[in-house]
Amino acid sequence: MNRPALRTRAEHGTTSGAITWERAREAARDSAGQPLPAAVRALPEALGHTLAEPLTALTDLPPFDTSAMDGWAVAGTGPWRLRDGGVLAGGAEAAPLDQGTAVPVATGARLPSGATSVLRREHGRATAPDGVLYWRTPEPAAPGRDVRPRGQECRRGDLLLAAGTTVTPAVLGLAAAAGYDRLTVHRRPTVELLLLGDELLTSGLPRDGRVRDALGPLLPPLLRSAGAEVTGIRRVADDSWPLGAALRSSTADVVVTTGSTAAGPVDFLHHALGGLGARLPVDSVAVRPGHPMLLAELPPAADGRARLLVGLPGNPLAAVAGAVTLALPLLRRLAGRPDPSPRRVVAATDLPGCARDTRLLPVAFTGGGAVPLGFDGPAMLRGLALADALAVVPPGGVAGGTTVEVLELTGH
Numbered sequence: 387m388n389r390p391a392l393r394t395r396a397e398h399g400t401t402s403g404a405i406t407w408e409r410a411r412e413a414a415r416d417s418a419g420q421p422l423p424a425a426v427r428a429l430p431e432a433l434g435h436t437l438a439e440p441l442t443a444l445t446d447l448p449p450f451d452t453s454a455m456d457g458w459a460v461a462g463t464g465p466w467r468l469r470d471g472g473v474l475a476g477g478a479e480a481a482p483l484d485q486g487t488a489v490p491v492a493t494g495a496r497l498p499s500g501a502t503s504v505l506r507r508e509h510g511r512a513t514a515p516d517g518v519l520y521w522r523t524p525e526p527a528a529p530g531r532d533v534r535p536r537g538q539e540c541r542r543g544d545l546l547l548a549a550g551t552t553v554t555p556a557v558l559g560l561a562a563a564a565g566y567d568r569l570t571v572h573r574r575p576t577v578e579l580l581l582l583g584d585e586l587l588t589s590g591l592p593r594d595g596r597v598r599d600a601l602g603p604l605l606p607p608l609l610r611s612a613g614a615e616v617t618g619i620r621r622v623a624d625d626s627w628p629l630g631a632a633l634r635s636s637t638a639d640v641v642v643t644t645g646s647t648a649a650g651p652v653d654f655l656h657h658a659l660g661g662l663g664a665r666l667p668v669d670s671v672a673v674r675p676g677h678p679m680l681l682a683e684l685p686p687a688a689d690g691r692a693r694l695l696v697g698l699p700g701n702p703l704a705a706v707a708g709a710v711t712l713a714l715p716l717l718r719r720l721a722g723r724p725d726p727s728p729r730r731v732v733a734a735t736d737l738p739g740c741a742r743d744t745r746l747l748p749v750a751f752t753g754g755g756a757v758p759l760g761f762d763g764p765a766m767l768r769g770l771a772l773a774d775a776l777a778v779v780p781p782g783g784v785a786g787g788t789t790v791e792v793l794e795l796t797g798h
């Protein structure tokens with residue numbers, strides 16, 4: 387095995403100094419540049435993408451005056467003479483309703499013109515021989531009652547959703563209701579995950595000095611929550627050659643590596659990036675945990691596409707810190723999504739900080755505000771698994787009763 391001696395970052399020729407946490411996030415967005423180009427996708431394939439164009443209604447919704455209940459469409463105040471037949475949802479347009487008459491209708495049926503309201507089935511009583519409909523409730527049939535008027539939800543041309551909206555199941559349903567068969571969405575950034583560390587096991591109990599890989603299960607859903615399509619997970623041996631070969635051969639828009647960011651005897655990432663001639667806009671960040679995270683611009687793909695690399699530290703909580711600092715802002719920008727609006731909450735107690743670095747601290751939201759959860763060492767996930775968010779604790783800490791920015795993590 388080609389093991390380099392323990393080296394410092396300066397010896398790899400990549401020293402640029404730790405930059406602030408805020409600047410690191412901006413650098414990640416800047417490296418992403420513009421969102422990836424737009425493409426047209428059939429509705430089912432658009433899920434998880436981001437709208438590249440505003441979604442405007444192609445029709446009024448509802449598209450016609452509609453009965454909101456099963457019962458009778460009535461014209462006037464009643465009692466009403468019952469007309470033969472009935473109006474079902476999806477049926478042909480019924481003949482106009484004369485004043486003083488009624489016709490049975492189903493929920494969702496298009497109302498005949500002349501109908502002034504709908505009388506629910508449980509509020510009316512139809513007498514068989516004379517065909518007269520009476521109301522059983524004290525209230526008269528107020529005009530418009532239990533009618534969904536045409537255009538109640540939107541008019542054709544109304545803006546329903548802005549560009550940049552994530553296509554969720556509800557967005558697919560709304561788009562279909564509003565007349566869409568296809569959506570124009572940004573291409574999703576593809577991500578290949580390279581897991582480094584010969585000590586990592588993929589099943590069973592830790593044994594023989596080896597530990598379970600926590601990041602293979604954790605990272606893909608977290609990265610997808612920012613719009614990424616995770617196209618592959620590769621386990622790469624702790625050696626310079628396999629890592630360099632994996633970086634050269636990956637066709638993903640963004641390569642995310644875990645481990646090998648620091649200065650240990652098998653920390654080959656800087657070495658491999660140096661061999662590729664990669665530029666490092668971020669090479670360590672003044673944040674704990676996650677300090678040695680990095681961002682690199684890889685040589686372009688064969689088709690000319692830009693390729694980026696986010697190097698996450700191997701310690702699991704440090705890797706999550708690296709993901710929220712560099713990977714998620716970068717992926718959101720490529721996917722065409724705005725960053726979530728900054729959220730601040732009151733700290734229920736003092737939140738201890740570092741002297742000079744930002745600290746990302748797992749917290750739970752309680753009635754009194756954010757409380758730290760403990761078990762927040764760089765190698766631990768126990769606090770994070772209970773957390774509602776990571777608090778962004780500025781250098782020096784946050785006093786109880788004052789506010790702190792929080793980053794909420796989602797994943798699917």
Ligand SMILES: Nc1nc2c(c(=O)[nH]1)N[C@H]1C(S)=C(S)[C@@H](COP(=O)(O)OP(=O)(O)OC[C@H]3O[C@@H](n4cnc5c(N)ncnc54)[C@H](O)[C@@H]3O)O[C@H]1N2
Nearest residue numbers: 583598599600601645646647648650653677699700701704
């Ligand atoms: N002499 C120094 N040592 C270290 C420094 C330093 O500045 N000088 N930085 C420390 C900090 S801070 C961090 S964070 C870690 C970063 O380490 P690496 O990114 O090089 O990661 P590894 O050495 O490969 O692994 C560290 C640790 O994490 C475990 N690991 C790795 N991958 C996984 C995974 N997928 N699932 C679970 N656990 C994982 C690995 O077994 C190690 O225990 O370096 C400090 N050291």
Ligand code: MOO
Nearest residue numbers: 675676677704764
């Ligand atoms: O800052 Mo490291 O990232 O201590 O875990």
